[in-house]
Amino acid sequence: MQAEAQERLERLLSYLDQDPENVPLLRDVAQAAMAAAAMDQAKALYGRLKQLGELSEADSNDWAIAAMRSGEPKLAAATFAGLLETAPGDQALKFNLAWARSLAGDEEGARSLLDEELVDALPQAAQLEVHLLHAAGKFDEAAERAKAHLARHGDYSPLLAATSVLALDIEDEVLARECAERAGAHPDALTTLATLTLGDADPDRARALFERSLTINAQSPRAWVGLGLTDLVAGKSVEAGEKIDRGAELFGDHLGSWIAAGWAYLIAGDLSKARARFEHAVELDGTFAECQGSLAVTEILMGEGEAAKGRVEIALRLDRQCFSAAFANMLLAAVEGDPEKGRRFIEIALKQPIGESKRTIVDMVTRMAR
Template identity: 55%
Template sequence: MDVSGQKDTVARLLGYLESDPANVALLRDCAAAAMAAGDVATADDCYTRLERAAGLSDVESSAAGLAAMRNGRQARAIALFAALADTHSDDIAVRFNLAWSLALDRQFERAAALLDEATVAALPQAAMLDLQLAHERGDFDGAAEKLLPYLTAHGDYAPLQAAASVLAMDLDDEVLARQAAIAGGEHPDALTTLGTLLLGDGDSETAHSLLDRALAQNDRSPRAWIGLGLANLSLGATDEALRQIDHGAELFEDHLGSWIAAGWAHLIAGNREGAAARFEKAMALDDSFAECHGSLATIQVLAGEIEAAERSIAVAFRLDRQCFSAAFARVLVAAAQGDGEQAGRILDRALDQPLDDQGRTLRQLLGRLAR
């Protein structure tokens, strides 16, 4: 039966349950039909009522856990899978589902502890989750060690390739990121990674298409929103670009680079006040991040505040000798010779013009900051 037929079945069974709300057979059938139809809220409700009326078999407990997890009730999912794990300690599917529900509840350490060698060897989705948990916890060395072995074991699993592409970007391995993103196919994370890389290549039109497809599948991806905004900025759709980049930064919340990327987007669009506000937001989150100081230095140069800019540049370089925004601000100081209007004209040409001895462009800076 197709999904439409399953939905009709659910509607019919719910009608029967209105007349006989504690009918165990009806609750069991309705829960199963709702799961098949993708109606997790109804399935979750029916399994909860079934548990009260007659208890749940192990198979029903597992299905009830999945329904609760997909319905956003992680505490119930954890309780159901934990009870199953107590009596089925060798069941790798139960271990994975418990780990997944714990991860969704942001109990990352507990989740990772369940993903032993046997589980990640048997289930590609467990290998993917283990990689994501290491990444989420900031264990980049641990994640990097697992990356290639997991790809070797489960290379045909597109979601793992997509997760690997995201990690590879944060590891600054653009070759692996591109390979994994291509292997990840239409997975939204893979599309986002490839779109971000194409932005750095200067192919904004193709990047826009990929990022738009990514957001059609997952409209809560901050990286995709910022990437789409940067693509639109390059394509001249400035107002739309600024809304998208700001939305991505808000989804990221405390991600420094996204606020700095948003600030630069506003600066390129001529909104210095908006740019300064976003740079200051990043500074308030972490004033030890060099790009905060380098970005504010650019604002100061544009305002003709050369001495203040030079102090900010010095701070940025003390924090990071490779700070791109500080290098750009220094170029502005030298080229504009204290003339804020001349600095503004240089900024207008900066998106694709090499600005330091490594040949980096402002477009590349924005793409890197927004990762």
């Protein structure tokens, strides 16, 4: 199908070369570029229509969509806003404006458009609302809205997939699994199923699901992190660090991913890389106890015991149940100022349950990163 669309575009472009100011042909070529997912080309072609004074409202809408999909959401938002002024009741335009604002980083502006009428009418608007609430950390409200939307749009795969991801974060594994299974081959749903499968101690099937998700969307941060965690469970800590790094970079500010990358490198024995990831996590949010506790572990292994003691105190003030701080205290007692003892302790502790939680280091990292 995509090959046919590309072939049609190339054929029409050859006609346009012979008659560059033929407005109907120019419009056909622009639409063909949209169909072929050649968004930069489509945007340029609609720009030529504008220069000729022949850009209709429908053309403007397509031009804005092309701009949004080619990395210019602010231009798209401005165009959609202008169109909406002339057609205030157009729900599709209102959604497109909300989507463009979201991509441009104006989450509040996007959410202000997602009224009941819009989310009832369009399942993609309902999915966007769940995504925005989730991204804003409003988990309870997001879950409440997701369940209400599913009652109306229960067959819409992107909404089911978004709800499955949210359900993982609120630790509702039953809802996560149910939504992911109903969402079919949506990449986010596959990643949710892979994450649950990894938790079920089936790393081979989890790996296959993560890899399948990445064939659909190679820029999925959750899939990269999950694939790295699968490597970590398999004892491939170097490969794990590289994959989790990629996911963390795609996420940007997801603390659990940066901490997981740090632990993967720490387990691999690359303390400088581990420290850099933990320090970055502290820079993102120094009030998250696991950032401080994880950095303390690295400081101990690098012979900086006094600094580590102070950092452990900070972590435990922030969270008395902080796993990494509890581990750091055990490590301090075990190493007796000898970093080499610390490295041997890490090797022994990797598969041993630690503290009251009875979780291993790998368990902790896997749970935090998801």
